[in-house]
Amino acid sequence: MQGCPVLEIDLDKITANAERVVAKCWEKGIEVLGVTKGFSAMQQIVGAMLAGGIEGLADARMENIVELRKQNFQNPITLLRIPRLSNVNNVVQYADTSINSEVAVIRALAAAALQLGKRHNIMLMVDVGDLREGIMQENVLDTVRQIGGLPGVNFIGIGTNMGCFGGILPSVNNLGLLVELGLAVERQLGHRLEVISGGGTSTLLLVESDLIPAGINQLRIGEGILLGTDTTNNRGIPWLYQDAFRLRAEVIEVKDKPSVPIGEVGKDAFGNTPQFIDAGIRKRAILALGKQDVYIEGIFPLEGKAKILGASSDHTIVDITDAGQELAVGDELVFGLTYPGLLSASDSRYVEKRFKGGKIL
Ligand SMILES: *Cc1c(COP(=O)(O)O)cnc(C)c1O
Numbered sequence: 001m002q003g004c005p006v007l008e009i010d011l012d013k014i015t016a017n018a019e020r021v022v023a024k025c026w027e028k029g030i031e032v033l034g035v036t037k038g039f040s041a042m043q044q045i046v047g048a049m050l051a052g053g054i055e056g057l058a059d060a061r062m063e064n065i066v067e068l069r070k071q072n073f074q075n076p077i078t079l080l081r082i083p084r085l086s087n088v089n090n091v092v093q094y095a096d097t098s099i100n101s102e103v104a105v106i107r108a109l110a111a112a113a114l115q116l117g118k119r120h121n122i123m124l125m126v127d128v129g130d131l132r133e134g135i136m137q138e139n140v141l142d143t144v145r146q147i148g149g150l151p152g153v154n155f156i157g158i159g160t161n162m163g164c165f166g167g168i169l170p171s172v173n174n175l176g177l178l179v180e181l182g183l184a185v186e187r188q189l190g191h192r193l194e195v196i197s198g199g200g201t202s203t204l205l206l207v208e209s210d211l212i213p214a215g216i217n218q219l220r221i222g223e224g225i226l227l228g229t230d231t232t233n234n235r236g237i238p239w240l241y242q243d244a245f246r247l248r249a250e251v252i253e254v255k256d257k258p259s260v261p262i263g264e265v266g267k268d269a270f271g272n273t274p275q276f277i278d279a280g281i282r283k284r285a286i287l288a289l290g291k292q293d294v295y296i297e298g299i300f301p302l303e304g305k306a307k308i309l310g311a312s313s314d315h316t317i318v319d320i321t322d323a324g325q326e327l328a329v330g331d332e333l334v335f336g337l338t339y340p341g342l343l344s345a346s347d348s349r350y351v352e353k354r355f356k357g358g359k360i361l
Contacts, residue, residue, distance in 0.1 A: 005289045005351045006248045011048040011358030013244035017225045018052025020239055021204070025219060028212055033058040033078055035200065035222030038339060039346040040064060043071045044355050049225060050075070051358075058220050062087060065094050078123070080220065082133055088112040097121035099159060101135050106147050113152035121156045122147065123195060126181055128174040132165040140181050141188055148189070158182055159197030159218070163232030170203040172211050179215035200224075202232035208239075223339050231339060245342055247299055247335040247351070249289035249316065251327055256281050259319075269312040283321040287333060290314035293350045298341025302334045 018034065025032050034054035039045050041064035046057065058078040059065050065077050079098040083091040088108045091098055093116060100106050100122050113120040124143060127134030135143050140158070147155055160178050162170045175198050182196045198216035201224035206212040223229060228240035236242050259279040268274045270291075289311075290296075296311040305322035320327050327333065337345060345351045 003250050003288060005250075005293050005345075007345045007351050007353050008246040008248065009042075009045060009353060009355050010241075010244045011044060011355055013241040013357070014045060014048040014225060015052040015358075017228060017240045017244065018049045018054050021221055021225055022053040024204070024207055024239075028207055029217055030198075030207065030212070031056065031218045033218065033220040034225065035059065035080065035220050036064060036068070037061060037080065038222045038226050038342050041068055042346065042353065043068075043073075044358060045226075046071075046073060048358055052225075054225075062090050062094065066090070069094050078220070082125075083109060089116070092116055092118055092120045095120075097123055097156065099123045099125050099133070101125045101127075101133050103143060103146050106153060107150065110150040110152035119152060119154055121154045123156055123197060124158045126158050126160050126178060128160045128162070128177050130160075130162045130164060130166040130168040132161055134160060137177065137181055141184060144185050144188060155193075157193040157195030157197065157218075158185065159195065159220075160199060162199045163202040167232065169232060170199050170206055172206070172213060175199070175203070175206065175216055176213045179213045182215060201230050201237075204230060204237065205233050205235075226342060227337065227339060229338070243336070245337050245345075246302075247289075247294065247337055247341070247345055248332045249287040249293075249335070251285045251329055251331045251333060252288050252315075253284075253286040254320070254327055254329055255284060257284050258282075268310075274310070282319050284309070285318045285320045285327050285333065287316040287318060288314070289316045293345065293348050294337075295340050295344035298338045298344060299335040300338070302336055306333065 022032050033056040034049040035058045037060045041059055056076045058080045060081040076096045079095040083098050083105055085105055085108055089112045092112045106122055109120050125134035162168050182193055186192055195218050196216050197218040200220050203219055204224055224237055228237050228242035230237055259282050260276040290313045291311055292313045303323045303325050307319045309317045309319050
């Protein structure tokens with residue numbers, strides 16, 4: 001569609017990022033799962049990840065996983081959200097592995113697997129502090145006992161998630177604890193576990209700085225490969241590209257206007273009471289881009305001195321007074337994206353996706 005916002009995707013940079021993450025983790029004996037939920041599992045981007053040496057894929061949405069299978073990706077896929085009890089048949093049919101913390105769900109997966117003549121892999125999530133999903137550490141051995149011997153499922157190992165709810169940083173302590181718990185489980189079972197899964201992008205810092213506890217042998221990486229950023233540790237990852245994704249939007253109005261609205265203040269279009277600081281007359285651009293296209297707080301202008309003032313469903317207002325660039329109607333403004341920005345733009349049907357680079361797989 002002409003003139004709609006464009007999400008530009010540089011597949012070669014994604015491949016390069018995947019290669020670097022895979023190589024860095026490989027040195028520590030860590031396998032990398034490529035997490036596809038940040039871009040609605042668009043097949044071109046999945047292809048770019050695979051070209052970089054990723055083998056296992058992972059997504060939080062069954063809808064994305066079913067789509068990947070329809071596109072004929074044969075790679076092992078892990079479901080990264082606890083399966084819905086109502087959806088276990090689908091999970092067993094399309095995903096090889098799921099993360100779990102509820103015995104009732106694991107039993108249902110086992111029953112579904114038996115019925116479908118399949119075996120489904122179970123990764124048990126352990127909460128080591130972030131307080132999103134996972135069983136508490138004191139319940140690990142007992143839970144393992146309860147799911148042991150269930151036909152239809154393989155208990156492949158334990159994992160943890162960090163940074164997502166509590167903002168807890170992965171550390172030598174909490175990942176060390178995960179490894180310890182893994183050893184205790186192995187002693188109870190009398191055999192080794194296949195997987196000790198130590199989190200996502202935020203764990204890369206420990207890998208880089210040689211602090212990752214021995215025994216962690218899997219990470220599930222999305223943000224780092226896609227955006228080269230690590231939000232939880234509040235950093236750009238210096239050895240990864242940070243510009244694989246760009247969002248372009250067209251300017252539809254440029255005018256000098258006061259910085260404080262005129263008249264009695266009610267609520268804005270989203271029910272909030274807006275507040276303004278008087279900075280005099282400013283040059284403002286309106287973009288054909290709004291909250292229906294993308295999560296506005298998740299994009300940032302690359303033109304350093306342009307500043308997003310706000311947005312409604314279909315308009316974004318940008319202060320361009322100090323922007324170096326002379327902007328006129330019909331020009332484009334270019335934005336970088338954060339993870340939530342990428343998540344929303346990928347999934348918006350109003351945003352055109354434009355790919356560059358990439359190999360034919
Ligand atoms: C999204 C997700 C990941 C990937 O996290 P990134 O920060 O994007 O690397 C890993 N594990 C789970 C359980 C997730 O939900």
